[in-house]
Amino acid sequence: EPEVTQTPSHQVTQMGQEVILRCVPISNHLYFYWYRQILGQKVEFLVSFYNNEISEKSEIFDDQFSVERPDGSNFTLKIRSTKLEDSAMYFCATSEAGALWTQYFGPGTRLLVL
Amino acid sequence: AQTVTQSQPEMSVQEAETVTLSCTYDTSESDYYLFWYKQPPSRQMILVIRQEAYKQQNATENRFSVNFQKAAKSFSLKISDSQLGDAAMYFCAYRSPSPHAGNMLTFGGGTRLMVKP
Numbered sequence: 001e002p003e004v005t006q007t008p009s010h011q012v013t014q015m016g017q018e019v020i021l022r023c024v025p026i027s028n029h030l031y032f033y034w035y036r037q038i039l040g041q042k043v044e045f046l047v048s049f050y051n052n053e054i055s056e057k058s059e060i061f062d063d064q065f066s067v068e069r070p071d072g073s074n075f076t077l078k079i080r081s082t083k084l085e086d087s088a089m090y091f092c093a094t095s096e097a098g099a100l101w102t103q104y105f106g107p108g109t110r111l112l113v114l
Numbered sequence: 115a116q117t118v119t120q121s122q123p124e125m126s127v128q129e130a131e132t133v134t135l136s137c138t139y140d141t142s143e144s145d146y147y148l149f150w151y152k153q154p155p156s157r158q159m160i161l162v163i164r165q166e167a168y169k170q171q172n173a174t175e176n177r178f179s180v181n182f183q184k185a186a187k188s189f190s191l192k193i194s195d196s197q198l199g200d201a202a203m204y205f206c207a208y209r210s211p212s213p214h215a216g217n218m219l220t221f222g223g224g225t226r227l228m229v230k231p
Binding site for chain 2: 106
């Protein structure tokens with residue numbers, strides 16, 4: 001069964017550094033999302049992306065965050081200058097055009113900012 | 115804005131028994147989608163079951179079924195014949211049909227299910 005994949009699985013970075021989290025969507029999926037889950041808390045929506053544009057973003061998704069699909073396969077989340085509070089599990093999810101009601105999640109990237 | 119509430123932080127069930135996880139939500143929309151996701155210790159979110167609000171019939175997927183009470187805005191998950199592999203965090207989630215919502219999912223706080231052998 002096709003799966004969403006994410007790399008890296010774990011990343012440790014110093015505060016103020018830039019990080020790029022990568023996601024490879026299921027091949028025929030055109031809608032992409034990022035969510036995050038701070039340890040012990042709810043899963044929170046960050047951003048949705050379709051047709052090379054952001055469809056919707058939450059209050060969390062401020063100017064330090066950006067998303068792009070640089071090569072038609074990968075979908076990336078960039079955090080420009082990481083803060084301690086960015087430490088979380090970041091999940092990529094994707095859905096296909098004919099079935100937007102179902103999002104398939106990747107295994108997540110655990111980001112630790114020191 | 116929609117909110118999703120899971121009032122049971124933890125639940126426990128004996129293997130082979132049945133357990134019901136509760137979820138309530140608040141919305142002014144009449145049509146929407148509801149989901150239960152499972153998050154095992156590996157932390158990957160796995161879709162368990164989906165319910166469209168316009169459907170009166172409760173969704174079922176093998177040992178998993180829901181009790182969808184639209185008027186009460188309640189969406190509980192029943193797991194029958196519980197197995198050790200069912201132990202996980204379970205999240206209830208809401209999705210608005212509005213194109214302006216960007217297909218975002220709003221999650222509840224989760225219920226940790228423990229299965230006793």
